Amino acid sequence: MALKKVLTIAGSDTSAGAGMQADLKTFQEHDTYGMVALAAVVTMDPKTWAHDVTPLPLDLLDKQLNTAISIGPDAIKTGMLGSEEVIKRARQAYDESGSEIFVVDPVMVCKGDDEVLNPGNTEAMIKELLPKATVVTPNLFEAGQLSGLGKLTTIDDMKKAAEKIHELGAQYIVIKGGKALESDKAYDLYYNGQKHVLLSTDKFQSSYNHGAGCTFAAATTANLANGETPEEAVKHAKAFVASAIKNGWKMNDFVGPVDHGASNRIEKIEVYTEEV
Numbered sequence: 001m002a003l004k005k006v007l008t009i010a011g012s013d014t015s016a017g018a019g020m021q022a023d024l025k026t027f028q029e030h031d032t033y034g035m036v037a038l039a040a041v042v043t044m045d046p047k048t049w050a051h052d053v054t055p056l057p058l059d060l061l062d063k064q065l066n067t068a069i070s071i072g073p074d075a076i077k078t079g080m081l082g083s084e085e086v087i088k089r090a091r092q093a094y095d096e097s098g099s100e101i102f103v104v105d106p107v108m109v110c111k112g113d114d115e116v117l118n119p120g121n122t123e124a125m126i127k128e129l130l131p132k133a134t135v136v137t138p139n140l141f142e143a144g145q146l147s148g149l150g151k152l153t154t155i156d157d158m159k160k161a162a163e164k165i166h167e168l169g170a171q172y173i174v175i176k177g178g179k180a181l182e183s184d185k186a187y188d189l190y191y192n193g194q195k196h197v198l199l200s201t202d203k204f205q206s207s208y209n210h211g212a213g214c215t216f217a218a219a220t221t222a223n224l225a226n227g228e229t230p231e232e233a234v235k236h237a238k239a240f241v242a243s244a245i246k247n248g249w250k251m252n253d254f255v256g257p258v259d260h261g262a263s264n265r266i267e268k269i270e271v272y273t274e275e276v
């Protein structure tokens with residue numbers, strides 16, 4: 001059977017734990033044909049690991065999108081887009097593609113920061129991406145920004161935020177409590193407009209988790225392309241990323257990426273679900 005074709009519109013993380021590198025590795029682990037349209041390149045200062053984001057020229061993004069769309073992606077994922085203009089192009093590309101699966105990972109910050117890179121992007125994501133999103137995968141901070149509820153600290157807050165984001169047009173929402181929620185387990189909240197489902201795994205080490213968010217959204221996208229329901233897709237993506245985090249590794253004094261292949265190569269992790 002032909003592989004499903006999955007396109008990511010994202011940034012390049014040169015350290016290769018996150019961004020389009022995480023997406024392509026994860027697509028491959030899910031037996032899909034990964035493709036990329038690159039919006040920006042992130043490089044790191046070797047001495048301080050300070051991030052530098054270089055946007056690619058828009059006409060170059062357009063050419064990539066034209067090429068990729070002509071191949072006929074079965075599903076499209078967005079990652080770090082960087083500017084309102086790029087956000088708009090991503091939405092147009094999805095509209096033109098004829099694909100019916102659009103996973104929006106609303107990347108606003110890199111790990112540890114809680115200052116939005118460009119506040120105009122949040123408005124653009126709300127206007128352009130959420131009304132089209134099959135699944136949107138904000139972390140706790142991003143869910144607070146998209147919902148307008150600000151800082152979220154409890155599962156109840158997450159439920160309220162998910163309902164707001166659903167009103168903004170996203171069909172399925174999963175808010176990653178993950179690393180940011182103070183709790184003994186790694187909790188994510190899934191909402192389909194009717195019911196809230198709390199997904200949990202054990203909480204593993206959290207020093208070497210670079211790329212966890214991208215990996216989770218990419219796995220969700222691949223699972224949907226392979227025909228899973230949104231709830232299955234998210235649950236299996238969580239199991240996949242939990243193993244990747246458990247087996248994360250130290251790259252240098254600043255960062256450690258997840259092991260994108262751990263779920264297939266090393267161990268499966270169990271995910272528990274509960275309606276809340």
Ligand SMILES: Nc1ncnc2c1ncn2[C@@H]1O[C@H](COP(=O)(O)OP(=O)(O)O)[C@@H](O)[C@H]1O
Nearest residue numbers: 139176178179186202203204205206212213216
């Ligand atoms: N220490 C951890 N142990 C297990 N799962 C985790 C841990 N930290 C995050 N996760 C899971 O990894 C996924 C990505 O979450 P998170 O790291 O919070 O996102 P982001 O990278 O976008 O900030 C979520 O499914 C989350 O629950």
Ligand SMILES: Cc1ncc(COP(=O)(O)O)c(C=O)c1O
Nearest residue numbers: 011013018019080211212213214
């Ligand atoms: C290009 C790119 N996309 C996305 C992210 C977000 O990564 P995460 O999966 O850790 O949320 C980063 C973080 O460094 C990045 O460099």
Ligand SMILES: [Mg+2]
Nearest residue numbers: 107139213214
């Ligand atoms: Mg993220």
